[in-house]
Amino acid sequence: MSEVVGLVAMSHSPFATLLPAGGRSWPGGRFLADAARVGRAVKRLAPDAVVVVGPDHFHANFYDVMPPFVLGVEEVLGFGDFGSRSGPLPVATELAWSLRDQIADAGFDLSLSYSLTVDHGVVQSYDMVTDVPLVPLVVNTAAPPLPSMGRCVELGEALGKAIRGADFDGRVLVVASGGLSHWLPSNDPRDPAVQGERREAMIHGRKDVREFAAAREPRVRAMGRNPNAQVNAKWDQWFLDRLREGDLTSIVALGNHGLEAHAGTGGHEIRSWLIGQAAVAEPLVWTSYEPVPEWITGMGIGTTFEVT
Template sequence: MAEIVGFVGMSHSPFATLLPPEEVSAPGGRFLRDADRVRRAVERLAPDAIVVVGPDHFHANFYDVMPPFVLGVEQAVGFGDFGSTAGPLPIASQLAWSAYDGLAAAGFDISLSYSLTVDHGVVQGYEMITGGIDLPMVPLVVNTAAPPLPSLQRCFTLGHALGQALRSSPDAGRVLIAASGGLSHWLPSNDPRDPAVTGDRRDALIHGRADAQAFAAAREPRVRAMGGNPTAPVNADWDQWFLERLTDNEPAAIADLGHEKLEEYAGTGGHEVRCWLIGQVAAGRPLAWSSYEPVPEWITGMGIGTTFTVD
């Protein structure tokens, strides 16, 4: 039987690598300092594998086929966007199949990938938490960018099923669960039904799989242009409320918000907290430690939470 040794939730942002702070007092400095403290704590936990729950930002999944959940079971490749690692990543295949079988038995028709591409939404947090790309991983990609999204309640239920599946795995190893995404941030619409999404951009959201590198090259300048703005919207009050709910072991309160309220409070990018919801519910423990820094220059509220203490 596998043992779940803890959970880490961590925000990600392209600007953590594009606009790195020169000192702790600069925007993002506290986040990166505390992320390194988490890395050292995880090193002491000595997990044998890590389950990483994170989103894709139109580097692997497009509207030709847009699954709500995709589990990698054999091979994974980092896309290499925004300074994240490009190339092969180690997969804990036996654990991944245990997760898949358990989720299927619980009624989840999870999309399956023998060769999964993951972008910074999975890789950045994985690297920060583990200090590299050596720890075998099980990647679970959640659709948080491309409406319609899986409901918060469905993610909550999946978290329970994932935890049970991991604990029932015949693999006797120590498993860390990590989630990457959020917290509050506001992004342009990616919905082809939106009248504002037209022309080449709409076509690329649907057909970008044919040349994902070209799609990324065209999109990256638009992303870069969003950074560095000290007045970019971040809802720090809501971000703190979110962390407090997980600290008080009240994830159901987050699920009860529903899609519209979550978007009202946390923005279109805030839907990434679905990943945290899945991971914390799977671990079944409240946060024991958290850190938060609103970083409008990175367009995001940068939060970290762990179910274990961090020195």
Template sequence: MADVVGMVAQSHSPLRWAAPPVGAADPGAHFVRAVDRSREIVAGLGCDVVVLFGPDHFRFAFYDLMPPFCIGAERVDGVGDYGTPSGPLPTAPDLALHLHRHVSADGFDPALSLTMAVDHGISQTYAALFPALDVPLIPIMLNTSAPPLPSPRRSREFGRAVGRALRAAPGDARVLVVGSGGLSHWPPRLDAFDADLPAEEREFLLTGRSSVADREAGRQEKVKAMGRASGRVNAEWDQRVVELIRTGGVDQLAGLSENEIDQAAGNGGQEIRTWIAAAAAFTEATGQPISSCRIDADYEPVPGWITGMGTVTAVATPDAVARVTGGL
């Protein structure tokens, strides 16, 4: 069985590397130091594979076919947006295919991609934790951008199914489970059902795969302009989410409705589904509540990055696997 050794839930932002802090007191510097601590903790775990739940922002999945969940199982390429990794990333095809087969037998029907492109929603957090880009990655995309979205409760149950699949995996790979997304932010909506969406923009959401590269510079400039104007952030809500993940309150988060999240944290706040799924996968795989783990958690609101930036790192205790299996 795979040995799930830790869990990280971490915010990403398109401006995290495009507009980095220079001084120790600059906006974002506190979060960067927290990520540095997380990376050091993860480095000590000796991870063989990272299973990363993250979103896509219309660079891979479009409304011509929009799955709620998709597992990348063979070739994974970074898009390279906002200074994130570009080109092939290391993968773990055998374990990825096992996860897909097991989760499918467990009542879910995730899409399978043998050639997945990942943007900053996945690659930024992966690179922040593994800057050498040398740990095999299994990306699991959750649709958090394009309604209809899987519910937070369904995302929790999917995470649990992935956790059971990891527990049943052959071999003894040391696995880190990661959720990349959120927290509160209000980016431009990408919704094909929006009656006010210009026809050209709607066509991109439906069939824009071939024009991603041509539109990239314009998309990034719009987001950078939002950062310069300082984006909207709900720090109180963000801190509550961090606290619920830290204390094992995933069920409370899973009970939120899409509208409740949208009202409190914006359409970008829907990305907390990735945190919910990762936390559920970790607990299901290890049998260990996150609240009983060694934890490092922190938060900083960064309006200039248009996002509330949080991070939670949990390390499983050595006897977690023994408790799940009833002893080895």
């Protein structure tokens, strides 16, 4: 039987690697320093495996087939976007299969991958926290229609039960990667603003993933360095406070429109946090937050264990 040793939930951003802070006083400096502190705390926890819950940003999943949830069970490859790690990642295959079977028994038909590509939405937080074998759970947070926040909480509850009942004799950490508030262009092919080559690439990008990514990255890079980019620090702190209280109901009650109004379209990535906290079933006891408009994101971290 496995033991759940805690949750690390943290924001990610392409600009954490593209525009790394030169010190604590630089934009993102506090976030990176506190992420390093969390990494040291995780090392003391000594997990044997980690379940990483995070999104894909049109590097593996496209609108030809857009699953709400994908579990990797064998080969996992980092895409290498925005300076994140590329190539093979270590996989806790025994744990992955045990989770898949139990989550299926709980009524979730997860999509399954024997060869899963993950981008910075999974790799960045994983690399900041640990290097033990992982089980990746990719959640669709970018491509409407999205799984509801309530369904994500239910999946988290099933995931936590599955970890605790897994045929895996080890200590398991849960890492949730995504958010917090940030405003991004629409990714909905039904939106009249999504037209031409961009719409075609979102649907058929799998035909040449590298070409699509190469065309997209300059547009993303151009969004960085703007000290006036929109970030809702007040809402981000409200969100962190709700997780300190273990109150997922108030967050779910926002619905998609309420969430977007407060946290932008990029705020949908907080679904990873909901899954992670529901799985661990404990409130956050330590948080860190820095609004980083230059990275277009509110950069938050939360853990269910103390960080010194």
